[in-house]
Amino acid sequence: AQSVSQHNHHVILSEAASLELGCNYSYGGTVNLFWYVQYPGQHLQLLLKYFSGDPLVKGIKGFEAEFIKSKFSFNLRKPSVQWSDTAEYFCAVGYQGGKLIFGQGTELSVKP
Amino acid sequence: DVKVTQSSRYLVKRTGEKVFLECVQDMDHENMFWYRQDPGLGLRLIYFSYDVKMKEKGDIPEGYSVSREKKERFSLILESASTNQTSMYLCASSFTRGSNQPQHFGDGTRLSIL
Numbered sequence: 249a250q251s252v253s254q255h256n257h258h259v260i261l262s263e264a265a266s267l268e269l270g271c272n273y274s275y276g277g278t279v280n281l282f283w284y285v286q287y288p289g290q291h292l293q294l295l296l297k298y299f300s301g302d303p304l305v306k307g308i309k310g311f312e313a314e315f316i317k318s319k320f321s322f323n324l325r326k327p328s329v330q331w332s333d334t335a336e337y338f339c340a341v342g343y344q345g346g347k348l349i350f351g352q353g354t355e356l357s358v359k360p
Numbered sequence: 361d362v363k364v365t366q367s368s369r370y371l372v373k374r375t376g377e378k379v380f381l382e383c384v385q386d387m388d389h390e391n392m393f394w395y396r397q398d399p400g401l402g403l404r405l406i407y408f409s410y411d412v413k414m415k416e417k418g419d420i421p422e423g424y425s426v427s428r429e430k431k432e433r434f435s436l437i438l439e440s441a442s443t444n445q446t447s448m449y450l451c452a453s454s455f456t457r458g459s460n461q462p463q464h465f466g467d468g469t470r471l472s473i474l
Binding site for chain 1 (some may be wrong): 416
């Protein structure tokens with residue numbers, strides 16, 4: 249069965265630190281990959297997505313992610329985090345029928 | 361912008377009650393989904409629907425049912441609520457069945473079963 253794994257459950261950073269959140273998936277076919285963010289008290293919203301082409305994709309709010317097929321990974325990065333990036337981040341894989349499989353989520357706390 | 365509206369942000373019910381959670385989307389999307397979100401477990405799919413009157417089980421359908429009488433509305437029903445159904449429930453919609461379709465989420469309903 250397909251699965252998505254996010255290894256970091258809770259990450260604490262100071263403002264201006266660099267961020268990398270890990271995401272690994274198990275799926276043998278063509279993958280469509282997503283990162284979602286959930287700010288406190290708000291709905292999940294799409295940060296970025298990868299379908300094909302350039303494996304380095306850029307999303308909103310300065311986030312980017314790199315698809316490495318050989319490692320089955322889709323890690324999320326940001327060069328310099330802000331306090332407002334405090335949120336929970338979810339990696340997801342799209343598969344048949346438009347369903348998404350989500351990872352467990354990573355809670356990011358940014359200290360001012 | 362897609363708007364997915366869930367009828368309640370917070371709901372408190374008693375064990376054994378029949379509970380209805382309502383969700384409406386305003387973008388004529390074909391697909392609608394119900395998830396529950398629990399700490400450390402991410403989002404788990406309960407049920408989904410591709411069209412009116414169609415429904416399919418997700419990963420954790422036990423204890424739940426759904427109804428889709430109109431394209432824009434998707435209801436989740438807890439037939440006889442139990443304390444282990446205390447959770448955050450999220451509704452989502454997407455345009456078509458393609459695996460590259462992002463889903464759009466509502467604000468969630470935090471349900472407590474006493």
